[in-house]
Each structure stands twice: as C-alpha cells, then as structure tokens.
Amino acid sequence: MRRFTTLLLGICLAATTAFGGGYQVSLHSMRNIGMGLIGTSLTYDASSFFYNPGAAAFVQDKFSISGGVSLLMARTTFQPKDVMGQYNIEKILNTPLYFYFAYKPFDDLSIGLAVNTPYGNKLSWGEEWQGRYLIQDLAFKAITVQPSFSYKIKDVVSFGAGLVLTFGNVELNKALPLDGQNGAEGKVNIKGSAYNVGFNGGILIRPIKGLNIGIDYRSKINMKVDEADATFTVPATMKTNFPDQKVATSLPLPANLDFGISYEFNEKFLIGINLCYVFWGAYDTLTFDFKTKTPALDKSYAPAMYENKLIPRIGAQYKINDIVTVRLGGYYDPSPVPDGFLNPQTPSMNQIGLTAGFSVFPTKGLSIDAAFLYVMGLEREGTYSPENFSGTYKTNVYVPGIGLTYNF
Amino acid sequence: MKKLVYILFSLVILAGCEPKIDELSPNQGSADFSRFVSVGNSLTAGFADGALYFSAQNNSFPNLLAQQFQLAGGGTFVQPVVNSEFGVEFPGSLPRLILGFSTSCAGTSMGPVPDIGPRDPVAPVGYLVNNLGIPGAKSFHLLAQGYAMLNPYYARFATSATNMVIQEIPPLNPTFFSLWIGNNDVLGYATSGGVGDTITGLPMFGSSMGVIVNSLVGVGTKGVIANIPDITSAPFFNTIPYNGLTLNDSLANLVNYAMGLFGLPFVYHAGPNPFLVADPTSPHPYFKVRQMQPGELVLLTAPQDSMKCYGMGLISSLTLTPWPLPNQFVLTQDEIDNINTAVAGYNQIIAGLAQTHGLALADMNTRMKNLEQGIIWDGIRMNTKFVTGGVFSLDGIHPNSRGYALITNYFIDAINAEYGSTVPHVDITKYPGVAFP
Numbered sequence: 001m002r003r004f005t006t007l008l009l010g011i012c013l014a015a016t017t018a019f020g021g022g023y024q025v026s027l028h029s030m031r032n033i034g035m036g037l038i039g040t041s042l043t044y045d046a047s048s049f050f051y052n053p054g055a056a057a058f059v060q061d062k063f064s065i066s067g068g069v070s071l072l073m074a075r076t077t078f079q080p081k082d083v084m085g086q087y088n089i090e091k092i093l094n095t096p097l098y099f100y101f102a103y104k105p106f107d108d109l110s111i112g113l114a115v116n117t118p119y120g121n122k123l124s125w126g127e128e129w130q131g132r133y134l135i136q137d138l139a140f141k142a143i144t145v146q147p148s149f150s151y152k153i154k155d156v157v158s159f160g161a162g163l164v165l166t167f168g169n170v171e172l173n174k175a176l177p178l179d180g181q182n183g184a185e186g187k188v189n190i191k192g193s194a195y196n197v198g199f200n201g202g203i204l205i206r207p208i209k210g211l212n213i214g215i216d217y218r219s220k221i222n223m224k225v226d227e228a229d230a231t232f233t234v235p236a237t238m239k240t241n242f243p244d245q246k247v248a249t250s251l252p253l254p255a256n257l258d259f260g261i262s263y264e265f266n267e268k269f270l271i272g273i274n275l276c277y278v279f280w281g282a283y284d285t286l287t288f289d290f291k292t293k294t295p296a297l298d299k300s301y302a303p304a305m306y307e308n309k310l311i312p313r314i315g316a317q318y319k320i321n322d323i324v325t326v327r328l329g330g331y332y333d334p335s336p337v338p339d340g341f342l343n344p345q346t347p348s349m350n351q352i353g354l355t356a357g358f359s360v361f362p363t364k365g366l367s368i369d370a371a372f373l374y375v376m377g378l379e380r381e382g383t384y385s386p387e388n389f390s391g392t393y394k395t396n397v398y399v400p401g402i403g404l405t406y407n408f
Numbered sequence: 409m410k411k412l413v414y415i416l417f418s419l420v421i422l423a424g425c426e427p428k429i430d431e432l433s434p435n436q437g438s439a440d441f442s443r444f445v446s447v448g449n450s451l452t453a454g455f456a457d458g459a460l461y462f463s464a465q466n467n468s469f470p471n472l473l474a475q476q477f478q479l480a481g482g483g484t485f486v487q488p489v490v491n492s493e494f495g496v497e498f499p500g501s502l503p504r505l506i507l508g509f510s511t512s513c514a515g516t517s518m519g520p521v522p523d524i525g526p527r528d529p530v531a532p533v534g535y536l537v538n539n540l541g542i543p544g545a546k547s548f549h550l551l552a553q554g555y556a557m558l559n560p561y562y563a564r565f566a567t568s569a570t571n572m573v574i575q576e577i578p579p580l581n582p583t584f585f586s587l588w589i590g591n592n593d594v595l596g597y598a599t600s601g602g603v604g605d606t607i608t609g610l611p612m613f614g615s616s617m618g619v620i621v622n623s624l625v626g627v628g629t630k631g632v633i634a635n636i637p638d639i640t641s642a643p644f645f646n647t648i649p650y651n652g653l654t655l656n657d658s659l660a661n662l663v664n665y666a667m668g669l670f671g672l673p674f675v676y677h678a679g680p681n682p683f684l685v686a687d688p689t690s691p692h693p694y695f696k697v698r699q700m701q702p703g704e705l706v707l708l709t710a711p712q713d714s715m716k717c718y719g720m721g722l723i724s725s726l727t728l729t730p731w732p733l734p735n736q737f738v739l740t741q742d743e744i745d746n747i748n749t750a751v752a753g754y755n756q757i758i759a760g761l762a763q764t765h766g767l768a769l770a771d772m773n774t775r776m777k778n779l780e781q782g783i784i785w786d787g788i789r790m791n792t793k794f795v796t797g798g799v800f801s802l803d804g805i806h807p808n809s810r811g812y813a814l815i816t817n818y819f820i821d822a823i824n825a826e827y828g829s830t831v832p833h834v835d836i837t838k839y840p841g842v843a844f845p
Contacts, residue, residue: 079429082833084479088426130835133787177788177798181506181843235844237507237518379429387787394427 022280022306022336023121023140023346024254027070027096030369030403034357035315036329037373038274040260041204041214045405046100049114049148052216052258053160054202056102056110056150061365061407064102064112068369068403069095074395076123076347080130081381081390090124090137098403108153114146114162118218119253121346132175134387135345136187142168142223142253146200161201166253168223169193172345176242180235190247190288192228196221198253210264212272220255220282224248230290241296248289252282254306267319274313280306280336303386304343306336315355327357327371335380342382347393349380365407373399434480437829439630441482445538445582446470447550447573447624448589451815452541453561454487456801456808457520459495459504460543460561464801467809467839470539470586472816476831477584487539488565490528497527498560505802507795507845513717518845520802530560537565540576546592546608547616550574574623585624585631586819588772590617590754594747595639599805601707601736602743610753621761632768632823635755637776640705640744643794644804648706651680653721666723670730674699683721684732685740697732703741708794708804710737768826770819785814786837798841813839 029047032039039051043058045066072094078087102112124137148162169192176186202216228249232242256279262272283306290297315329330353337348357371377395384390446452453460454468465471465487474485490496495504508521542549542562549555550573556566563569567576577585593613596605608616624631639645655663657678667674672695674684683706687698700706710733714720724731739747755773762769779799782791788810790798799811807815813836820831 075426077427077429079431080835082432083835084432084434084832085835086429086431130786130837132837177837177841179840179843181845183843237844377427379427386784388784389786392429394429396425396427 022283022348023119024278025096025117025120027072027399027401028098028116029066030068030357030371030401031327031359031405033371033373033401034327034329034355035272035317036313036331036353036355038260038272038313038315038329040202040216040258040274041212041262041272043204043212045407046102046112049100049102049112049146049162050116052202052204052214053148053150053162053200054158054216055204055214056112056148056160057108057152057158058204058206059102059110062104064407065100066403066405067099068401069097070399070401072096072397072399074397076393076395078344079392083130087125087129090126092122092124094122108151110150112148114148115144117141117143125344131344131389133177134174134343134384134389136173136175138172138345140168140170140251142166148200155206157203157205159203161199164198164200164218164221166196166198166221166223170225176234178234178238186235187233189231190228192225194223194225196223212262214260216258218256220279221253222250223253224250241294243292243294245290245292247291249287251286254282255279269318271316276311276313278309278311278336281308303341305338305341307338309334309336323361325359329355339382340385342380342393343384344389347395349377349393349395351378352376367405369403369405371401432832434832435830436480437827439823439827439829440583441477441480443483443581443583444474444477444485444585445577445580446541446586447620448541448587449545449592450541450543450806451591452539452588453543454541454812455543456806457505458502458803460490461493461495461504462490463493464809465490467812468539468541469812469816469819470541472813472834473586473819476820476834480829480831485538486535488533488537492526492528494523494525494527496530496561498530503527507802507842512713530564532563533565536579538580540573542573544592545573545589547589547613547620548608550589550620551616574620577623582624582629585629587620587624587631588634589620590636590758591639593754594750598639598739598747599644599707601738602740602746603736607746607750613754614757617757617761621765625765630767630827632770632819633758633762634770634772634819635758636751637772638751640739640747641776641780641792642805643792643797643800644708645705645739646792647708647794647804648710650700650702650704650706651682652706653681653683654679655681663722670695672697672730684730685738686732686735695730697730700738701741703744705739705744706733707737768822770822772818775818788837795842802842808841809839810836810841
C-alpha cells in the first residue's frame with residue numbers, strides 16, 4: 001500500500017537492493033548500464049548531470065530528457081558455518097528509477113535536474129532464520145534530487161556542479177534473544193528518515209576530437225537520523241527494560257571520485273574506461289543511541305570497518321546504423337567489507353559485473369534504451385566477529401532495464 | 409521479436425535461480441554413530457529448572473547429539489520419555505520452576521516459583537533406552553547393584569531392579585558412547601554448603617571411572633568423555649554476593665554500636681557489607697559468628713525472605729542478637745578449596761582415561777571458564793549469570809535448552825577433532841533460553 005501511495009505521489013523511486021560492494025546502487029541510465037556502468041566521460045544526454053555535471057555542457061541538443069527503470073532481482077544464498085541448511089533472501093523485485101532533464105539556454109551553458117537512487121539496500125532473510133538476532137529485514141533507500149549547471153569554455157573544457165538534496169529513510173527489524181512464556185520471541189523495529197545535502201562537481205576535457213577525459217567528485221552525505229522510532233516487542237516483565245522510544249543513528253553515504261576516459265575511434269565505435277574510487281572508509285561504525293537508557297539498552301555500536309575501494313570499469317559502444325546502437329561492458333567491484341566484519345545486513349563480496357545493452361532510434365533524437373546487467377558475486381566465507389556469526393554468502397544479481405531518452 | 413521474447417524468458421528463468429553454495433556433507437570419520445549410548449547424570453538426562461520434564465528432556469544434549477549423528481550415519485536414539493511439562497512425581501521430588509512473582513516484606517519480585525501441574529508418576533517405561541542419564545547419580549552409583557531402588561529416575565528404565573547401571577550397556581551393543589559423570593561427586597557437597605554430603609575421594613572416583621569406561625569401550629567402541637566444570641561458577645553459587653548486605657549510613661552506625669555491645673569486632677559501612685556466617689571456631693563465648701570473606705559463596709537456596717526481612721546474616725529483628733547464615737547456605741573458602749581440589753583431581757583422571765582409550769575429551773571445564781567471561785554466538789550474548797545469562801535454567805545449576813544446545817556443540821567439536829568426523833553443529837538459536845512472563 002505504501003509503495004502504491006508513493007507511486008501516486010509521483011516520486012516513483014522504490015527501494016533498491018544494494019548490489020555494489022556495499023550499499024551503493026549504480027543503475028542510473030540504460031545507456032551507461034549497457035557499457036559497464038561507465039559515464040564520467042560520456043556526453044550523450046541529461047544523465048551526465050549525475051555522472052559528471054562537467055560533461056553536461058557538451059551535450060549538443062538544447063533539451064535532453066531521459067528516464068528509465070531497472071528491474072533488480074538480487075539472489076543471495078547463505079550457508080551457515082558448520083550448521084546444516086541454507087537460507088535465501090526473499091525474492092523481492094526492486095525497481096530503481098531515474099529521471100534527468102537538461103536545458104541549454106546558451107550553447108555554453110546547461111542547467112538541469114537529476115533524480116535517482118544512488119544508495120540503497122533492501123533485503124529480508126525472514127523471521128526465523130539463524131541470523132535473526134543480527135537482522136531479519138532491512139529497507140534503506142536514499143533518493144537524491146540534484147539541481148545542477150554545467151559551463152563550457154570553448155569546445156575543450158567544461159565544468160559543472162550540483163547540489164545533492166538527499167532524502168533517506170530506513171526501517172529494520174531484528175529479533176531479540178528474549179523468550180516469552182507465551183513462546184514469542186522478542187523483537188525490535190527501528191524506523192526513521194533523514195535529509196541532508198551534498199554536492200556533485202566535475203570537469204570534462206576534450207583535448208582532441210573524439211577523446212574525452214572526465215573527473216567527477218560526489219561528496220559524502222551523512223544521513224543522520226536524530227529521532228528514529230524504536231519499538232520493542234518483548235515479554236511484559238521486560239518492557240521496563242525495553243521501552244518504546246526515540247533512537248539516534250546515522251549512516252554515511254560515501255563520497256565517490258570517478259575518473260573516466262573515452263575515445264571515439266570513428267563515428268561508429270567508442271570505448272571507455274572508468275576508475276571509480278569509493279570512500280567507503282566513511283562507514284566505520286553503526287551507532288544506535290537510545291534516548292531512554294536502561295540496564296539493557298544503552299548506546300550500541302556495530303563496527304562496520306569499511307575500506308575505500310577502487311572499481312575499474314570498461315565499456316564499448318557500436319553504432320550499427322542510424323537506428324540501432326549496441327553496447328557491452330564489464331567491471332570488477334571489490335568488497336569494502338574487511339574479513340571479520342561480513343554482516344548479513346549487507347552481504348558483501350567481490351563482484352564481477354557483465355553488461356549488454358542497445359538503443360533503438362525510431363526517429364532522430366528519440367531512443368528506446370535497454371540494458372541487462374548480470375552481477376556475479378564471488379562466494380565468500382566470513383564472520384561478523386562482533387556478533388560471532390559465520391557462514392558463506394553468494395549473491396547473483398540480474399538487472400534488466402528499459403528507458404527512454406529524447407534529445408531535441 | 410520471437411528472439412526477444414525468448415531472451416526475456418531466459419532471463420526470468422535465470423533470475424529465479426539461487427546462487428549455488430556447496431551444502432555441508434557430514435561424515436562420520438573413523439567413528440561409527442550407528443548405535444549411540446549416553447551415560448551420565450542429570451546433565452545427560454536433560455534435567456532443567458529443577459526437574460526432568462518433557463520439552464527440556466527432548467532437548468537433552470544426547471538427544472540433540474543423536475539428531476546430528478543421524479546426519480552422519482547415526483541410528484535411532486531412545487529416551488525414557490517424561491510425559492509431563494511439570495516433571496516426574498515421587499516422594500520428595502520437586503516440581504519444575506518457572507519465572508513468576510513472589511511477595512515478601514521487600515515487595516513483589518520476579519524469580520523462580522514452582523510450576524504446579526500434573527506430573528508423570530514413576531513407572532517403568534517398558535522399553536530399552538539409549539539415554540542412561542540418571543539425575544543424582546555419582547560415579548560409583550553406576551556400579552551399585554539395586555541402585556534403581558534408591559533412584560526413581562533409574563527405576564523408570566532399569567531392566568532389572570537389581571541391576572547395576574553399567575549392566576544396561578551390553579544389551580544396547582553401542583558403537584559410540586558419551587560419558588559425563590562425576591559432577592554429583594562434588595555437587596552434593598557443594599549444594600549443601602559442604603555439610604550435607606561428602607566429596608567422593610579420588611581413589612574411589614578413579615576406580616569407579618575405570619570400571620565404567622571399561623564397560624563402555626568393550627572391544628574398541630569409540631566415544632567421548634566430558635570433564636567436570638568448575639561447578640562453583642554456576643549461578644547457584646554466585647547470585648547472592650557475600651557482601652549483599654546493603655546498609656545506609658545511620659543503619660551502619662546503629663549496627664556498629666550494637667556489635668560493640670555484643671563484643672564483636674566487626675565494622676560496617678554505608679553500602680555493601682558482608683553477611684555474618686556461623687563459625688564454630690569463633691573465639692567469642694556466645695556468638696559463634698564471623699563476617700564472610702571475599703571469595704566465599706552464598707547459595708541460591710539461602711532463605712532470602714529471612715535475609716531481606718528479618719535480619720538473617722546480621723542481627724535478628726526478633727531476638728535482636730547476631731543471626732548468622734547457617735553454614736549449609738554458605739561455601740567457605742576451605743569448602744571451595746576442597747571442591748576445586750576434587751574437580752582438578754577428577755579431571756586428571758578423566759583426561760588420563762581419554763588418553764589411554766583414545767577417546768574424545770570434551771573440555772567442559774575450559775568451556776565453563778570461557779562462559780564465565782561471557783561468550784557471543786550468532787548474536788546471542790551469554791554468561792553464567794542467573795536468568796539474564798541465558799544459559800542456565802532456573803535451578804541455577806543445570807543449563808536450559810539453549811545451554812544444552814551449546815554443550816551439544818562442544819561435544820561435537822571434541823568428537824570431530826578426535827575422529828576426523830564432520831558432524832554439523834546444532835543451530836543454538838532454535839533452542840529457547842529462560843522464558844519471561
């Protein structure tokens with residue numbers, strides 16, 4: 001029902017399962033998805049305002065509109081260490097959407113808006129599973145709205161920037177190892193929302209025709225939830241120890257520094273690489289500070305200890321004719337989670353992504369864009385030592401998606 | 409277009425597939441779990457909350473162990489089932505404890521209270537059982553003819569009233585066994601404050617254990633033998649602190665004044681103070697008392713109403729004279745030393761037997777020490793604290809179901825290490841801890 005309401009409100013951005021190394025989601029334009037998620041040096045349409053605001057001024061048309069939806073299906077299997085039986089996360093279809101608009105009042109200046117979901121994590125292990133004292137289900141999503149500009153100096157260099165207005169909300173459930181005489185187990189629900197602002201700035205250089213070099217930096221955004229609601233379901237005699245109350249927490253959305261080069265060998269063929277450095281180190285500890293402290297409830301610390309990671313990406317595009325363009329790409333996304341901190345809240349492993357896509361141009365300027373991303377997680381055995389929870393995780397992600405772009 | 413549909417269809421199929429991880433493949437190694445027999449005392453029987461009752465018995469460590477063995481070639485495992493959630497009924501037996509409320513002068517508080525309901529009367533179960541755990545049994549009891557006439561728990565499954573317990577073993581023809589006995593050889597002494605029972609001497613323990621192990625190993629039967637934990641770290645001995653007497657300033661002054669009148673050289677302060685304990689060796693002509701010392705232990709069975717409301721452990725509110733805790737509710741340092749010496753001696757004997765016969769040794773003594781420091785398992789924090797520690801049942805001595813599940817995993821670790829088997833652990837999150845109202 002809530003999703004339906006959200007849909008009605010026209011925000012249209014559902015929660016997304018994280019499939020990057022951590023909780024970053026990189027599904028921001030079908031054209032880019034098809035090319036291994038590269039984008040920092042590309043100048044095709046309004047999506048540049050997200051990938052690199054510096055590149056947007058190089059988009060040739062006066063108007064550019066682009067939107068699309070991915071159908072994200074993540075599958076994770078867990079084999080607990082030394083215990084029979086395996087668990088799978090619930091099969092949820094997530095539909096991250098994107099929408100971009102760019103307008104060039106002058107040839108050198110572009111202004112625009114980027115709306116998408118660069119961060120999110122949604123998964124459910126179920127009520128009864130072995131790791132339920134760590135997590136039962138989690139839904140975290142951040143929607144960013146980014147008004148931006150881009151300015152070009154001659155046809156050689158351009159720069160641009162935008163404010164990243166970020167709206168986040170989170171809800172999680174986990175069981176508490178507290179048994180009631182009625183047979184029910186304790187449970188806590190935490191629900192809250194946050195808002196903060198970051199920025200996105202970048203430069204594009206075109207030293208010679210066909211060669212684009214782009215650099216983009218998206219700042220860290222700290223999603224600080226001052227007053228989340230914590231609701232405890234516990235045996236009656238334990239209620240004074242676990243009163244319903246407000247709790248403060250925060251989750252950093254890490255900064256990204258992206259570097260991209262692409263080269264058009266001829267009118268038909270383009271190849272590009274991206275190096276994306278994600279400042280995951282910002283995610284050190286997840287803290288829950290309960291406002292009403294009791295002997296059982298105090299400030300709780302869940303160490304995350306994420307590490308900065310570099311994601312190399314490569315993609316290519318071939319224009320078969322005026323109507324059809326095809327794309328291929330791939331990337332390697334190393335897990336930011338160090339050994340000893342592998343948590344079922346965000347089952348993280350090194351991943352290989354393979355992408356393919358195509359665009360069909362029924363008329364000039366209008367394209368129907370489709371892409372498919374297959375993410376192969378490399379099986380990882382590990383422990384979350386703060387809770388002594390061990391096992392082997394493996395994730396596969398399948399993301400078909402479709403979008404429309406209109407440049408005129 | 410047809411091709412596109414085909415591709416999309418393939419994608420949907422693909423997306424339905426879960427990622428494949430190899431499942432565990434349990435293996436028995438050099439052991440043979442096909443006929444498993446478990447010998448021991450209340451810990452083997454599945455005793456919890458002061459009783460042997462259906463659901464806790466169902467979660468006894470041998471029963472859980474047998475379920476795991478069944479994944480690696482193990483056979484059926486039969487227990488002498490108690491058909492009641494309230495325990496077994498015989499003269500002198502007590503009902504199961506649950507958390508409830510009781511009222512004293514100090515107000516209403518939550519604690520263990522008897523859970524009254526129809527109990528299973530003692531009657532022979534009429535079938536052979538694999539779980540030969542007998543609550544109350546000491547090492548040498550397993551060699552006592554006619555023990556069934558003394559112990560109703562044994563009477564429930566004894567194949568003959570005159571049998572020794574070890575005579576139950578050959579008909580079962582075990583291929584694998586667990587043996588955990590000896591706790592009661594010190595526990596009776598400990599739970600009676602060192603006055604109601606005696607500690608089994610080492611020679612007696614050693615020779616009994618020798619006979620028991622010999623009767624189990626037969627011609628090469630393999631098994632696991634567990635040693636004795638430091639029983640005094642159980643909550644039964646650690647819930648009431650030796651200095652649990654909390655006084656305010658004026659009361660401390662008053663008590664100091666009174667002690668002066670009694671000619672007792674004890675000094676009291678605001679805050680926690682040691683209880684008085686009976687001491688026959690006291691030089692005082694009338695008041696044979698002394699203050700408890702750090703390290704000494706008050707038993708969970710100490711009359712807490714009298715202590716909270718009528719001055720036991722200090723000065724009686726009725727007679728206005730010093731009123732010590734009777735020695736049966738206290739383990740003095742000497743008594744604790746006796747227990748520790750005995751446990752250390754037993755464990756040497758047990759380790760020797762394991763070595764001699766090539767048996768797996770489950771080191772419960774070390775596990776208990778770790779538990780005292782606190783452990784975490786699958787997000788559950790556990791320690792040896794009463795009720796909140798999550799492992800011990802409400803009698804303060806026996807584990808609850810979650811505790812028994814932990815013990816099962818400790819046995820499995822020892823077995824896998826000795827026999828190269830890969831018996832999986834139990835998922836301890838499936839077993840309940842203490843249930844709160």
